Amino acid sequence: MSPKCHDPEPALSELSAFLGNRLARSKSERDLHGGSESHFAAAPPNAVAYPETAEEVARIVRVAAAHGLPLIGYGQGTSLEAQTSAIAGGLTVDFARMARVLAVHAEDMDVVVQPGITREALNRELRATGLFFPVDPGADASLGGMASTRASGTTAVRYGTMRDRVLGLQVVLADGRVIRTGSRARKSAAGYDLTGLFVGAEGTLGLITELTLRLAGQPEAVSSAICGFPAIGPAVEAVMAVIQSGIGVARIEFTDAATARAFNAYAGTGLPEQPHLLLEFHGSPAGVDEDAARTGEIVQGFGGSDFQWSARTEERNALWQLRHNAYYACLRLRPGARAVVTDICVPISRLAEAVEAVTAMVERAGLLGPILGHVGDGNFHAVLLVDPGDADEMARARTCATEMAELALGMGGTITGEHGIGIGKRGLMQAEHGEAWAVMGAVKQALDPQDLMNPGKLVPDPGRNG
Numbered sequence: 004m005s006p007k008c009h010d011p012e013p014a015l016s017e018l019s020a021f022l023g024n025r026l027a028r029s030k031s032e033r034d035l036h037g038g039s040e041s042h043f044a045a046a047p048p049n050a051v052a053y054p055e056t057a058e059e060v061a062r063i064v065r066v067a068a069a070h071g072l073p074l075i076g077y078g079q080g081t082s083l084e085a086q087t088s089a090i091a092g093g094l095t096v097d098f099a100r101m102a103r104v105l106a107v108h109a110e111d112m113d114v115v116v117q118p119g120i121t122r123e124a125l126n127r128e129l130r131a132t133g134l135f136f137p138v139d140p141g142a143d144a145s146l147g148g149m150a151s152t153r154a155s156g157t158t159a160v161r162y163g164t165m166r167d168r169v170l171g172l173q174v175v176l177a178d179g180r181v182i183r184t185g186s187r188a189r190k191s192a193a194g195y196d197l198t199g200l201f202v203g204a205e206g207t208l209g210l211i212t213e214l215t216l217r218l219a220g221q222p223e224a225v226s227s228a229i230c231g232f233p234a235i236g237p238a239v240e241a242v243m244a245v246i247q248s249g250i251g252v253a254r255i256e257f258t259d260a261a262t263a264r265a266f267n268a269y270a271g272t273g274l275p276e277q278p279h280l281l282l283e284f285h286g287s288p289a290g291v292d293e294d295a296a297r298t299g300e301i302v303q304g305f306g307g308s309d310f311q312w313s314a315r316t317e318e319r320n321a322l323w324q325l326r327h328n329a330y331y332a333c334l335r336l337r338p339g340a341r342a343v344v345t346d347i348c349v350p351i352s353r354l355a356e357a358v359e360a361v362t363a364m365v366e367r368a369g370l371l372g373p374i375l376g377h378v379g380d381g382n383f384h385a386v387l388l389v390d391p392g393d394a395d396e397m398a399r400a401r402t403c404a405t406e407m408a409e410l411a412l413g414m415g416g417t418i419t420g421e422h423g424i425g426i427g428k429r430g431l432m433q434a435e436h437g438e439a440w441a442v443m444g445a446v447k448q449a450l451d452p453q454d455l456m457n458p459g460k461l462v463p464d465p466g467r468n469g
Contacts, residue, residue, distance in 0.1 A: 078145025084425030118147025
């Protein structure tokens with residue numbers, strides 16, 4: 004971990020002179036920006052800045068660089084690996100006041116936005132255009148934060164992840180320079196892919212101040228369904244069969260029996276306590292009907308129950324709101340618990356084997372750990388519920404999470420499909436990337452030699468070769 008700034012006061016005094024009351028130093032503001040959605044201890048910053056323009060962000064960065072003050076970008080604070088915790092102290096840069104749509108190019112199906120706007124707010128702005136931004140991680144996260152963690156979610160199986168949707172960026176580097184990456188063109192062969200470098204960098208290389216995003220057309224017809232299975236194995240095998248058949252499913256989600264129980268307690272749904280698949284189809288009315296019928300045949304072949312269908316907007320929204328609230332529903336299974344959230348992704352051909360192996364791991368560890376995920380692209384989660392005051396239980400949960408990551412790597416997968424690295428998975432980066440992790444550290448050193456941009460996250464500490 005990088006050392007804390009020895010004395011933040013000179014920098015904060017200089018910043019206060021031009022930010023005024025947009026530099027917050029109250030304990031409540033600092034605590035709000037130092038917490039985590041999962042099990043990590045709070046680590047509040049020394050202050051919180053609320054810039055309104057890219058020029059102000061650049062000025063903030065130049066002052067921080069002159070005084071050695073760490074900087075942490077902040078959107079909605081929905082990350083699960085403590086990416087926004089100020090573990091080295093410093094200044095949190097909250098983009099809540101930079102949340103505008105700057106330009107909509109409907110004919111080119113792209114949009115230019117500031118980083119603080121959330122995906123739901125953007126889609127409200129786009130309603131009249133016939134377009135929408137399709138990446139849906141569940142939480143109403145900011146677009147800047149979603150780019151920084153390379154987010155995906157329930158719709159990734161059809162529409163891809165943030166990696167596929169970000170065309171270009173404006174970024175303030177660690178020395179205050181403002182650069183632009185990418186363009187509005189659909190492809191380019193002009194040099195290094197700097198856009199791809201910053202997407203997923205978790206704020207360790209610079210602060211994103213503008214994004215150009217690729218949109219999708221709103222589907223003419225949408226239909227959703229839910230069906231139950233007698234066991235985990237057949238449910239996941241059905242997912243694999245649907246994907247491998249080439250059906251254009253827009254969402255295909257898995258929940259286990261414990262998650263169904265959580266849904267019932269949280270929302271009174273009355274689901275059978277067994278594994279379920281939640282599906283959605285987008286397209287023309289005829290195309291949606293055909294895809295749904297083919298999927299129904301496949302699912303029945305694996306012992307799935309009859310689909311409960313709905314094309315009504317209210318019912319579909321209720322179904323996906325239930326899925327998006329799964330994390331909070333699972334927490335209710337054990338009041339007072341915190342969650343160690345796992346996030347592995349494996350090749351589709353190994354998915355059923357991986358889910359069954361993880362189920363056995365959780366049982367052997369003596370933990371309550373509902374399993375759910377975006378299994379259409381091989382990504383799933385075990386939400387390991389632990390007593391934060393029980394050191395032994397926390398140790399067992401962390402060991403289980405590490406074993407899951409090792410399982411994924413052994414299958415040719417990854418330690419994180421969408422949540423990112425932050426603090427929680429940093430210790431696993433060497434195992435996944437080998438010498439390439441040191442190369443990431445070298446990139447960080449080249450762009451941020453003082454290690455001011457979100458220090459202690461994602462990459463090795465300065466001077467450490469992996």
